Each structure stands twice: as structure tokens, then as C-alpha cells.
Amino acid sequence: MTTTSSAEHTRRDFLFVATGAVAAVGAAAAVWPLISQMNPDASTIAAGAPIEVDLAPIAEGQDIKVFWRGKPIYIMNRTKKQVEEARAVPVSSLPDPQTDQARVKEGHDQWLVVIGICTHLGCIPIAHEGAYDGFFCPCHGSVYDTSGRIRQGPAPLNLPIPPYAFVSDTKIKIG
Amino acid sequence: MSGPSTYQPTNPALQWIEKRLPIIGLVHSSFVAYPTPRNLNYWWTFGGILSFMLGVQIVTGVILAMHYTPHVDMAFNSVESIVRDVNYGWLLRYLHSNGASMFFIAVYIHMLRGLYYGSYKAPREILWILGVIIYLLMMATGFMGYVLPWGQMSFWGATVITNLFSAIPYVGESIVTLLWGGYSVGNPTLNRFFSLHYLLPFVIAGVVVLHVWALHVAGQNNPAGVEPKTEKDTVPFTPYATIKDGFGMVCFMIFYAWFVFYIPNYLGDPDNYIMANPGVTPAHIVPEWYYLPFYAILRSIPSKLGGVIAMFSAIIVLAFLPWLDTAKTKSSKYRPLAKQFFWMFVVVAVLLGWLGGKPAEGIYIIAGRVLTFCYFAYFLIVLPILSRIETPRALPNSIADDVLAKYGKKAASAIIALILAGGLIVGGTQNAKAADEHGGSTPPSLNWSFAGPFGKFDRGALQRGYKVYKEVCATCHSMSLLHFRNLADAGGPGFSAAQALAVASDVKVQDGPNDAGDMFERPGRLADPFPKPFPNENAARAANGGAYPPDLSLMAKARNYDRGFPQFVFDFFTQFQEKGPNYIDALLQGYVDPAPKDFALPPGAYYNKYFPGHAIKMPKPISDDQVTYDDGTPQKVENYAKDVSTFLMWTAEPHLEARKRIGLQVMVFLIIFAFLMYFTKKKVWANAH
Numbered sequence: 001m002t003t004t005s006s007a008e009h010t011r012r013d014f015l016f017v018a019t020g021a022v023a024a025v026g027a028a029a030a031v032w033p034l035i036s037q038m039n040p041d042a043s044t045i046a047a048g049a050p051i052e053v054d055l056a057p058i059a060e061g062q063d064i065k066v067f068w069r070g071k072p073i074y075i076m077n078r079t080k081k082q083v084e085e086a087r088a089v090p091v092s093s094l095p096d097p098q099t100d101q102a103r104v105k106e107g108h109d110q111w112l113v114v115i116g117i118c119t120h121l122g123c124i125p126i127a128h129e130g131a132y133d134g135f136f137c138p139c140h141g142s143v144y145d146t147s148g149r150i151r152q153g154p155a156p157l158n159l160p161i162p163p164y165a166f167v168s169d170t171k172i173k174i175g
Numbered sequence: 176m177s178g179p180s181t182y183q184p185t186n187p188a189l190q191w192i193e194k195r196l197p198i199i200g201l202v203h204s205s206f207v208a209y210p211t212p213r214n215l216n217y218w219w220t221f222g223g224i225l226s227f228m229l230g231v232q233i234v235t236g237v238i239l240a241m242h243y244t245p246h247v248d249m250a251f252n253s254v255e256s257i258v259r260d261v262n263y264g265w266l267l268r269y270l271h272s273n274g275a276s277m278f279f280i281a282v283y284i285h286m287l288r289g290l291y292y293g294s295y296k297a298p299r300e301i302l303w304i305l306g307v308i309i310y311l312l313m314m315a316t317g318f319m320g321y322v323l324p325w326g327q328m329s330f331w332g333a334t335v336i337t338n339l340f341s342a343i344p345y346v347g348e349s350i351v352t353l354l355w356g357g358y359s360v361g362n363p364t365l366n367r368f369f370s371l372h373y374l375l376p377f378v379i380a381g382v383v384v385l386h387v388w389a390l391h392v393a394g395q396n397n398p399a400g401v402e403p404k405t406e407k408d409t410v411p412f413t414p415y416a417t418i419k420d421g422f423g424m425v426c427f428m429i430f431y432a433w434f435v436f437y438i439p440n441y442l443g444d445p446d447n448y449i450m451a452n453p454g455v456t457p458a459h460i461v462p463e464w465y466y467l468p469f470y471a472i473l474r475s476i477p478s479k480l481g482g483v484i485a486m487f488s489a490i491i492v493l494a495f496l497p498w499l500d501t502a503k504t505k506s507s508k509y510r511p512l513a514k515q516f517f518w519m520f521v522v523v524a525v526l527l528g529w530l531g532g533k534p535a536e537g538i539y540i541i542a543g544r545v546l547t548f549c550y551f552a553y554f555l556i557v558l559p560i561l562s563r564i565e566t567p568r569a570l571p572n573s574i575a576d577d578v579l580a581k582y583g584k585k586a587a588s589a590i591i592a593l594i595l596a597g598g599l600i601v602g603g604t605q606n607a608k609a610a611d612e613h614g615g616s617t618p619p620s621l622n623w624s625f626a627g628p629f630g631k632f633d634r635g636a637l638q639r640g641y642k643v644y645k646e647v648c649a650t651c652h653s654m655s656l657l658h659f660r661n662l663a664d665a666g667g668p669g670f671s672a673a674q675a676l677a678v679a680s681d682v683k684v685q686d687g688p689n690d691a692g693d694m695f696e697r698p699g700r701l702a703d704p705f706p707k708p709f710p711n712e713n714a715a716r717a718a719n720g721g722a723y724p725p726d727l728s729l730m731a732k733a734r735n736y737d738r739g740f741p742q743f744v745f746d747f748f749t750q751f752q753e754k755g756p757n758y759i760d761a762l763l764q765g766y767v768d769p770a771p772k773d774f775a776l777p778p779g780a781y782y783n784k785y786f787p788g789h790a791i792k793m794p795k796p797i798s799d800d801q802v803t804y805d806d807g808t809p810q811k812v813e814n815y816a817k818d819v820s821t822f823l824m825w826t827a828e829p830h831l832e833a834r835k836r837i838g839l840q841v842m843v844f845l846i847i848f849a850f851l852m853y854f855t856k857k858k859v860w861a862n863a864h
């Protein structure tokens with residue numbers, strides 16, 4: 001071994017590098033299923049399919065809470081006054097500027113559909129509470145208005161709008 | 176691990192750590208500089224392989240525990256939902272269940288290697304005893320793990336094994352009650368077994384650390400059995416032993432992958448695909464193959480307490496080996512008599528394993544007693560006497576001399592012997608399961624498109640089979656593990672999502688309660704399970720003359736028949752896994768009316784050639800032209816039977832196509848990797864020879 005030529009060296013180095021590289025590829029491939037299994041399984045995904053909600057029983061000024069993918073969704077039939085309040089605010093004064101029109105479906109202006117999870121740390125705000133007649137989060141005092149927009153408190157963002165569409169005037173499909 | 180290290184890192188940060196915690200030096204002295212005898216053969220790679228298997232079992236086990244539910248009502252289905260729904264769940268489960276068998280194959284080779292080369296002799300007694308403790312812990316862990324899927328064998332295995340303790344005089348019954356946490360094996364038993372099954376592998380890992388520590392203090396034994404004397408006798412652990420162990424490991428992985436991807440249920444018991452039923456014991460209770468020799472010893476002693484004592488003694492006696500065999504020569508290579516007796520002992524152990532899978536009756540009992548005597552005689556009579564009378568051959572002066580003198584050729588024949596031995600044990604279990612005195616005839620083997628390494632389901636057959644199932648089978652049989660969404664799954668019958676949804680919405684599903692507190696019916700959704708024909712088991716029995724039509728989800732994996740010797744050995748190589756569909760196909764066509772004259776058919780039963788016992792409660796379910804085929808396939812019973820069997824194979828193993836596809840990729844990768852490892856190993860070792 002004292003007289004190993006340089007050509008021999010190269011060939012040996014190549015072999016070592018190739019073996020090491022193949023081993024690394026194998027290890028990476030083996031880790032993939034170990035991580036991937038943590039994602040939602042097929043039954044969870046199937047259970048997260050869109051749901052339909054009948055709006056007919058919700059009177060003006062009332063709201064219901066439904067669950068979609070384990071998240072509470074507030075569906076609120078807003079009064080004229082509530083809609084007007086939401087639209088009267090200058091958008092630029094809001095912490096997370098967004099018009100009320102952008103948060104509802106056109107032609108269904110009285111219906112507010114929001115994911116009822118406080119954007120601060122995930123508590124469930126209480127509807128029809130707080131200074132803006134919208135939502136109040138009891139955990140850390142975030143206050144949302146009648147459009148679900150953040151007005152006061154530590155939460156950084158408005159309540160998110162889930163994907164939904166009106167199937168008919170009295171029925172929506174969430175998801 | 177052999178005393179304070181002299182290793183000094185050059186990096187100042189590492190030096191700072193090393194001064195406070197000499198962990199780098201520990202790793203360096205244990206796994207880099209550690210001198211290993213240069214004449215170690217491939218039997219010595221099994222220590223590394225075992226560490227690897229322990230790691231695999233812990234990693235896959237921790238992951239499975241994330242998805243498993245330890246409750247008697249949910250455990251069975253939660254295992255099935257792992258296999259069906261969790262991403263790569265089928266892979267993780269098969270890795271874990273077959274991993275247990277691989278672990279035991281490796282440990283038996285490791286133990287026999289120690290036995291052959293006298294690795295238990297001074298100064299390695301404690302090393303050996305720690306090994307025996309690890310083996311005992313492995314057996315306990317394996318047993319408790321087998322209980323967790325809560326199939327029929329899980330439940331009855333748990334019942335039989337825990338009942339061993341009832342043999343203890345006076346306190347036996349109380350101990351068994353204590354183990355169960357109840358008056359029978361039940362939910363508390365399952366919960367504590369789950370807890371302990373999670374705990375024990377970490378205990379094993381702890382004892383393995385002690386085992387390796389003791390090894391590194393005493394140094395490795397070697398095939399010559401002479402201790403290293405000079406530098407020339409050893410090579411540093413890294414790179415020499417690491418690369419050799421690595422190559423051995425990759426070869427072992429190929430063997431492991433063969434099971435996981437192609438014959439994942441070869442070593443398992445079909446009865447364990449039937450949910451635990453405390454009211455019905457399977458016809459033949461057989462433990463997993465790795466316990467069979469001890470099970471045979473247990474059964475060959477005609478007294479309850481005696482059998483239990485003999486069984487445990489058969490393991491405990493190993494711990495006393497260093498004092499039973501007092502010969503100065505370690506390696507059997509230089510002990511002509513001991514070598515022959517060693518191989519006789521191997522044969523005895525294998526035959527005991529084979530007997531353990533046989534029913535305990537007639538000649539098998541006598542053979543079991545003779546072999547049990549031979550087993551103990553080897554340790555208690557043969558080895559002590561041999562150590563006194565045997566004249567060993569001359570030992571080589573040093574390991575270096577041994578390396579120069581030999582080029583071993585024994586390995587190949589030994590491997591063949593071991594494979595045959597393993598095959599025999601497996602065959603034993605299969606015989607036992609099917610050796611029903613009034614069993615059915617053997618179903619013919621059909622050609623299935625999903626058989627073999629490249630097998631795929633025939634989509635047309637799956638769709639026709641689904642139609643037959645829906646129009647015929649589903650009127651009595653449930654299919655609880657299937658959901659409408661599965662019809663659109665990749666590797667399934669190939670429905671589009673819209674077609675699957677159409678199938679689902681034809682079904683009325685009870686949901687609720689609504690705001691008024693009432694239950695209501697709605698159209699089915701993709702996420703809903705297949706509808707049940709009866710609301711509960713009692714209703715099913717009442718409508719079927721007292722017989723309960725079994726759930727069909729797993730039927731194609733829960734049915735079995737005897738393939739006999741040597742067929743089951745070939746089955747390992749040909750990847751034969753189609754007993755279930757063969758049986759179902761044969762059963763559907765096996766009705767004979769009227770029954771043979773000499774057969775007393777009980778009232779309300781029908782004669783079937785292939786049903787075990789021949790008297791089946793299910794009337795002939797299907798006749799020609801009963802189901803309309805739209806694709807022009809002849810509407811004959813044989814086609815109905817074949818299509819519905821294909822469909823049931825898919826419902827039992829929905830990821831079969833993915834399994835075989837990924838299996839091919841893994842195999843190609845491993846073979847390339849094995850070649851690379853082999854040449855790398857040759858290069859590394861070129862300097863050492």
C-alpha cells in the first residue's frame with residue numbers, strides 16, 4: 001500500500017464517494033415515509049369534505065356555529081344596523097384594512113361567515129360581545145367588529161373567511 | 176468503553192466539550208479505534224444487524240403508536256386503519272410485524288454463532304448472560320406486541336401464555352388475575368400490554384449498552400478462539416468492521432425487504448385477521464414461529480407445572496453455559512466432537528420448532544419428549560462430559576496465523592442448512608393450522624393477475640367483482656372496513672370520484688341528531704362506510720338460521736389451507752400469497768347437492784367440498800346469469816367466483832399495487848447498494864490481507 005498510484009487513489013475515492021452518496025439517498029428516501037405518515041390520513045381528508053349548511057332557520061340578528069374540519073365557523077345573519085356599522089368605518093383606520101364588501105358574498109350582504117378562531121392564539125371569540133357588537137375573545141381581550149375585523153387587543157389579523165359559496169339563497173357550501 | 180480515552184480532538188470547541196464530557200473520546204475508542212480481531216467472519220456481522228433491527232423496531236413502533244388505539248373495541252380496526260388510511264401505514268406496519276421475525280432470525284444466528292465459537296467462555300461470561308437477558312426481554316416484548324392487533328391469535332395467545340403462570344402452586348390463580356387486571360383477558364390486559372410493549376424495547380436498548388460495554392472490555396471472540404496477542408492480530412473497528420457490518424446489514428435488508436414487500440403475511444397467522452372473539456378458540460393455537468421450540472418443550476411434559484418449568488429452564492439453562500462447558504478450547508473448529516454435537520443440537524432445536532407447530536397428538540408427543548430430552552442432554556450431559564474427554568486439535572499460534580492458513584468454505588452450506596431449517600419451522604406452523612382431521616379439500620391454485628412481484632389488479636375483474644359483491648354478498652355480509660371513497664382510490668376498481676359519489680348517494684345513511692334531537696336519513700357521502708346488511712350480530716344470526724355471516728373486508732387474508740412440504744419452501748421463493756382468493760373461489764363453486772351418501776349433513780347446512788368440515792350454513796350463493804355483466808364477460812358462476820375473489824383480495828389488501836411497486840424500487844436500490852458496499856469493503860480490506 002505504500003506504492004499506491006494516484007490513478008488507484010482516484011478510482012478508490014470515486015467508489016467511496018459513490019457508496020456514500022447512494023447510502024445518503026437511501027437514508028433520505030427511508031425518512032420520507034416516516035415523516036409523511038404524520039400528515040392527515042385518508043379518513044381525515046375524506047371527513048374534511050365540503051359541508052352544506054341551511055341558512056333558512058337563522059333569523060336576522062342571530063348566528064349559528066357549525067364545525068368544518070374541526071374548526072368552528074360562525075354564520076351570522078347581520079341586521080341592517082350591523083352591516084351599516086361595518087361599512088361606515090374608514091378602512092385605513094383598521095389594524096388589518098379590509099372592506100366589509102370584500103368579506104361577504106355580493107348580493108348576500110347580511111351573511112357573515114367567518115372561522116371563529118381568534119387570530120391571536122387560537123381561542124374561540126364569543127359572538128355578539130365586545131364594544132363593536134361583533135366578537136370578543138375572552139382569552140386576551142381581542143375585539144372584532146360586525147365584519148369579524150380586528151379592532152382592539154393583541155390579535156394581529158381579521159377573523160379568516162373559510163372557502164364557501166352560496167348554492168341557493170338559503171344554502172351555503174363550506175369547503 | 177474500555178477505560179479513559181487518549182483521544183484528543185483538534186478542534187478547540189470539541190476540546191472544550193471533551194474536557195467536560197469525554198463523549199467524543201468514548202465514541203472514538205468504542206467505535207473507531209477499538210481493535211477487532213482481523214479474522215472475524217460474516218457470522219460476526221449479526222451483532223450490528225441486531226442493533227439495526229432494534230432501531231427499526233423502535234422507530235416504526237413509536238410511529239405506529241401514534242395511530243394505534245389500545246382498546247378492545249377499537250384496536251383491531253385502528254390497526255386496519257393504519258394499514259389502509261395512514262400515509263405509508265401499510266409499509267410501517269409490515270416493517271414492524273416482519274421486523275419482529277427478522278429480529279429473531281438474527282438473534283438465533285447470533286446465539287448459535289456464540290455457541291459454536293464458544294463466545295460464552297471466560298472472560299465473556301457476563302457478556303453472554305447479558306445476551307440471555309436481552310433474549311428473554313425480546314421474547315416478552317414480542318409476545319406483548321403480538322397481542323396488540325387484537326386478532327384471534329392475539330387474544331388466544333395472550334390467554335394461553337398468561338395461563339402459564341397459573342401453574343405456580345398456591346398463588347398461580349392470583350398471579351394470573353393480577354396479570355389480566357380482570358377475570359379474563361380484557362381491556363385492562365390490552366392496555367398494560369401496550370404500555371409494557373412500549374417500555375421494554377428501551378429496557379432492551381439499555382441492556383444492549385451493557386452488552387456492548389462488556390464486549391468492549393473483554394474484546395471480541397473470533398473464529399479461531401485464540402485471544403489477540405499483537406497489533407498484527409487486530410484491525411481498527413473503523414473502517415474495517417464498520418464497512419463489513421454495513422455490507423452484512425444491506426444483505427440482510429434485502430432479505431427483510433423480500434418479506435415486507437412481497438410476502439408480508441408469510442410468517443403471520445391468517446387467524447389474526449379475524450377480530451378477537453372471546454367465545455371461540457381457533458382450531459389450532461400456534462405461537463409465532465420464534466417461540467415454537469419452547470412451545471414444543473412445554474407440551475411434551477405431561478404435567479402442567481412440569482411443562483412450564485421445563486419451558487423456562489430451556490432458556491435459563493443458556494445462562495449457565497459458561498460453567499457447563501468447561502473446555503479450554505473455545506472454537507468448535509478445533510473441537511471435532513463438540514462440532515458434531517453442535518450441529519445435532521441445531522437439528523434438535525429445529526425439529527422441536529417443527530413439532531411446536533404440529534398438533535399435540537400421537538407420534539408427535541413421543542417425538543417431542545425424545546427431542547426435549549436431547550435438548551437438555553446437550554447442555555447438561557454432552558457439554559460437561561465433552562469438556563473432560565475431548566482432545567482438541569492444535570490451535571493456531573495467533574489470529575494472524577489463522578488468517579494466513581484458512582479460507583473458509585463452510586459458510587455457504589451452513590446458510591443453506593439454516594434456510595431449510597427455517598422453512599421447516601414455518602412449514603410446521605402451516606401444517607398445524609390446516610391439519611384439521613375433517614378438513615376440506617385443497618382448493619386449486621388459479622392464475623391471479625395480482626400475483627408475483629409485478630402483480631396488478633385487473634380493473635375489469637374488480638368492477639365486476641364489486642357488482643357481484645353488491646348484488647349478492649352484501650345482502651348478508653358486511654364490509655365494515657371499506658368506505659365509498661375507497662372505490663376511487665389508486666390501485667382499486669378505478670371508479671372516478673364522481674362515480675364513487677354516485678354509488679354513495681344511492682345509499683341512505685342515518686345521521687343526526689338534528690336541532691330537534693331527531694335522527695334523520697341523508698344520502699351517503701364518500702367518507703361513509705359501506706352499508707351493513709344487519710344492524711347488529713344478533714339480527715344477522717336471527718336472519719341466517721343462527722349463523723353469523725362473517726365480515727368480508729379481510730376474508731382474503733383470513734383464510735388458509737395446507738400447502739404441505741416442500742411446497743411452502745417454494746412459496747417463499749415464488750412469493751405465493753394467494754391462498755385466500757384460491758379458497759374463496761373454490762368455496763363459491765364447491766357446493767355439491769345432494770351431499771355424498773356417507774356424509775351426515777346437519778339440518779340447515781349445505782355440503783361444500785372446500786369448507787373445513789364440509790357442512791356450511793351458507794346456501795349456494797350464486798348461480799349462472801344471476802348478475803348482469805355489462806362488458807360481455809360470460810355470466811357463469813366460475814367468472815362470478817373469480818371476480819368476487821379478486822375484489823375481496825383488493826378489499827383485504829387495498830395497497831397491494833403500491834406495495835409491489837415500491838418493493839421493486841427498494842429491491843433495485845438495495846441490490847445496487849449491496850454491490851457498492853461489497854466493492855468498497857473489498858477495497859478497504861485490501862490493505863488488511
